[in-house]
Amino acid sequence: AQKITQTQPGMFVQEKEAVTLDCTYDTSDPSYGLFWYKQPSSGEMIFLIYQGSYDQQNATEGRYSLNFQKARKSANLVISASQLGDSAMYFCAMREVTGNQFYFGTGTSLTVIP
Amino acid sequence: DTGVSQDPRHKITKRGQNVTFRCDPISEHNRLYWYRQTLGQGPEFLTYFQNEAQLEKSRLLSDRFSAERPKGSFSTLEIQRTEQGDSAMYLCASSPRLAGGQYEQYFGPGTRLTVT
Numbered sequence: 001a002q003k004i005t006q007t008q009p010g011m012f013v014q015e016k017e018a019v020t021l022d023c024t025y026d027t028s029d030p031s032y033g034l035f036w037y038k039q040p041s042s043g044e045m046i047f048l049i050y051q052g053s054y055d056q057q058n059a060t061e062g063r064y065s066l067n068f069q070k071a072r073k074s075a076n077l078v079i080s081a082s083q084l085g086d087s088a089m090y091f092c093a094m095r096e097v098t099g100n101q102f103y104f105g106t107g108t109s110l111t112v113i114p
Numbered sequence: 115d116t117g118v119s120q121d122p123r124h125k126i127t128k129r130g131q132n133v134t135f136r137c138d139p140i141s142e143h144n145r146l147y148w149y150r151q152t153l154g155q156g157p158e159f160l161t162y163f164q165n166e167a168q169l170e171k172s173r174l175l176s177d178r179f180s181a182e183r184p185k186g187s188f189s190t191l192e193i194q195r196t197e198q199g200d201s202a203m204y205l206c207a208s209s210p211r212l213a214g215g216q217y218e219q220y221f222g223p224g225t226r227l228t229v230t
Contacts, residue, residue, distance in 0.1 A: 004156075035218060043203065045157070045221035091156045100170045102147070102219065104156030 004092050006105035013082045014113050021077040021108045023092030031097040034075040039089040082112045118222035120206050126228045127196055134192045135225045139208030146189050148181055149205040157205055196229045
């Protein structure tokens with residue numbers, strides 16, 4: 001079974017609007033971390049936001065927030081006030097505390113339309 | 115520049131040749147990861163080092179792949195007898211250990227390998 005599932009291959013959003021990128025995960029570990037990364041066309045992976053499985057509140061980092069629904073095993077990324085520079089691939093990832101691997105999804109390509 | 119660096123950035127090789135890539139992590143980071151990323155996919159875990167010890171290796175990793183991290187500093191990834199299926203971006207990442215078990219990875223720019 002896939003550890004991380006991203007079901008949206010491509011998304012479009014109007015500049016200045018908010019957009020939600022979906023991510024579901026699969027683990028039986030009680031302790032894990034969830035991450036979102038951005039990969040522009042230049043290729044570097046940029047860390048955006050982290051959510052721990054025991055964190056009571058949803059993580060926020062500037063215009064990024066993580067909508068964490070533990071019972072549904074979902075960790076959606078919300079980008080508010082989209083900017084043209086947000087156009088990129090976005091990857092959801094998970095690390096189980098019992099292991100060292102980071103598992104990545106297949107990514108969502110976001111295009112911000114002016 | 116104090117980020118993760120990788121060398122070379124691009125490598126073109128003929129099938130059957132050996133190639134070696136280098137990764138220099140952020141200096142105070144003791145954890146180092148290698149990933150492979152093909153077009154349209156997310157990074158796929160290859161191997162993990164904590165200091166100089168290789169603690170985990172993907173079961174999908176062929177015996178043609180080997181990685182080292184002597185002295186717990188830079189790391190090398192070698193691919194022997196390259197095949198066209200090895201064509202991919204090879205990413206290196208490093209991370210510190212933070213409180214509570216959280217740590218994010220900082221990625222290098224990657225080495226793009228093309229096997230002809």
